[in-house]
Amino acid sequence: MGFELTLEEIARITGGSLHGNRSRLIRTLAIDSRTLVPSMHTLFIALRGERHDGHDYIGELYERGIVAFLVSGSVNTPSYPDAGFCLVDDTLTALQAIAAERRNRFGGVVAAITGSNGKTIVKEWIYQCLRDRYRVFRSPKSYNSQVGVPLSVWMMGEEDTLSVIEAGISEPGEMERLRAIIQPQVGLLTNLGTAHQENFHSLEQKLEEKLKLFEGCERIICRIDGDPAGISPFTALKDPAADIRGWSLGGEALYTYTIREQGEGRTSLHGRAPAGEFLFDLPFTDDASLENALHVLTFCLEMGLEPGRASEAVAGVEPVSMRLEMLQGVMGSTLINDAYNADI
Incomplete structure (x- = not known):
């Protein structure tokens, strides 16, 4: 079983106030309304950004089965009778506090x-x-x-x-x-x-x-x-x-690592470590x-x-797709694909 917190614990950790159903058990955190899998144990964190505001999706997510929300603005809680809300000053700061609690445990x-x-x-x-x-x-x-x-x-x-x-x-x-x-x-x-x-x-x-x-x-x-x-x-x-x-x-x-020989896509090295000396490719x-x-x-x-x-x-490591990925090009050339970008 994964890590879990109650909505009441989250309010204590974040210094937030509880509104609505406060008995929810949280096992999953979500920030993206497009990709989350609806669950009664998911906490949707309504982050505010330059182009999007997570608070705009609360109604849609409630209809999809999300019943726990971390928010930083007023919400008409009677409109969501089964949901629990934790109201904080800043949802990003609160998210980081929740994660720090998980790290401590x-x-x-x-x-x-x-x-x-x-x-x-x-x-x-x-x-x-x-x-x-x-x-x-x-x-x-x-x-x-x-x-x-x-x-x-x-x-x-x-x-x-x-x-x-x-x-x-x-x-x-x-x-x-x-x-x-x-x-x-x-x-x-x-x-x-x-x-x-x-x-x-x-x-x-x-x-x-x-x-x-x-x-x-x-x-x-x-x-x-x-x-x-x-x-x-x-x-x-x-x-x-x-x-x-x-x-x-x-x-x-x-x-200390020293290159002994290099060619045909391989490098032979000598290693010296506290555990001893060794040769490797x-x-x-x-x-x-x-x-x-x-x-x-x-x-x-x-x-x-x-x-x-x-x-x-x-x-024996395997390449990470689109991270310095070596590909065969035309006329004996080699292409390096480093186009990966999945930052969050």
């Missing part, structure tokens, strides 16, 4: 991934590599925003032992809110680039904002060489107690895929896989 390990690129691929590959050892939950698609993260955290199962949550930001001030929801024990920084740069005055500021996700983490996994921006996570971290589990491609680090030659794969390998080693098993698992 989760007994497994929570890992958070952020970075300019590669978050979704790394998350999916971690799932592929560790699903036989752990009961792994990972964020759906690219649920990494102020809305997507709380929806992801709510979905963590009672029997899951490892949760991998993706977190993205587009402006300063957002990451503190995501960290309060995720509260990760393990952090992974993919890389630093110019994606979503428009609201940051420098790469240094963006890195500083992203690293706020890892405040209080027990350990942080990142590459410590090869950053094209020339900015080290070490200098940007504000937590002096942070345990950085760094890796490098050829340089000195806790985990990866089915990639491009820099982005190699970096993503080595992030995943380091994460698996940190999660207790022995080097041979971890490298074998990473060598």
Whole structure:
């Protein structure tokens, strides 16, 4: 059985007031009237946006069988005699508070991934590599925003032992809110680039904002060489107690990987880890895929896989559709399909 709260508990968590039927038991959160599956255990969260207002769909959803609503405006409750309403000041803030409560009751390990690129691929590959050892939950698609993260955290199962949550930001001030929801024990920084740069005055500021996700983490996994921006996570971290589990491609680090040979779509490497030295192959030659794969390998080693098993698992990962997907083109060319976009 999944996680559940009563509407009365939700009112207490969010500081809201109850109206109508207050005995509803909530197992599913929904924000999109077009895609939700009607259920008496679904809480519809009426978010207000630039183009849509969820409050406009309450009547339609009630007719479809939704009987629990989180709202931030007055509702004519007598018009919905079977429904329960939790009235709050801001439904997005309330959604995040509900998710934080779910996180507080989760007994497994929570890992958070952020970075300019590669978050979704790394998350999916971690799932592929560790699903036989752990009961792994990972964020759906690219649920990494102020809305997507709380929806992801709510979905963590009672029997899951490892949760991998993706977190993205587009402006300063957002990451503190995501960290309060995720509260990760393990952090992974993919890389630093110019994606979503428009609201940051420098790469240094963006890195500083992203690293706020890892405040209080027990350990942080990142590459410590090869950053094209020339900015080290070490200098940007504000937590002096942070345990950085760094890796490098050829340089000195806790985990060191060296390319031995490359060609015909494969790369042979030598690895050195606290558990020992090992040789392994990866089915990639491009820099982005190699970096993503080595992030995943380091994460698996940190999660207790022995080097041979971890490298074998990473060598067998399957492509994520439309994420750096290699396709055969005409006249011997190769196409890279990176058109994926399912952010929430």
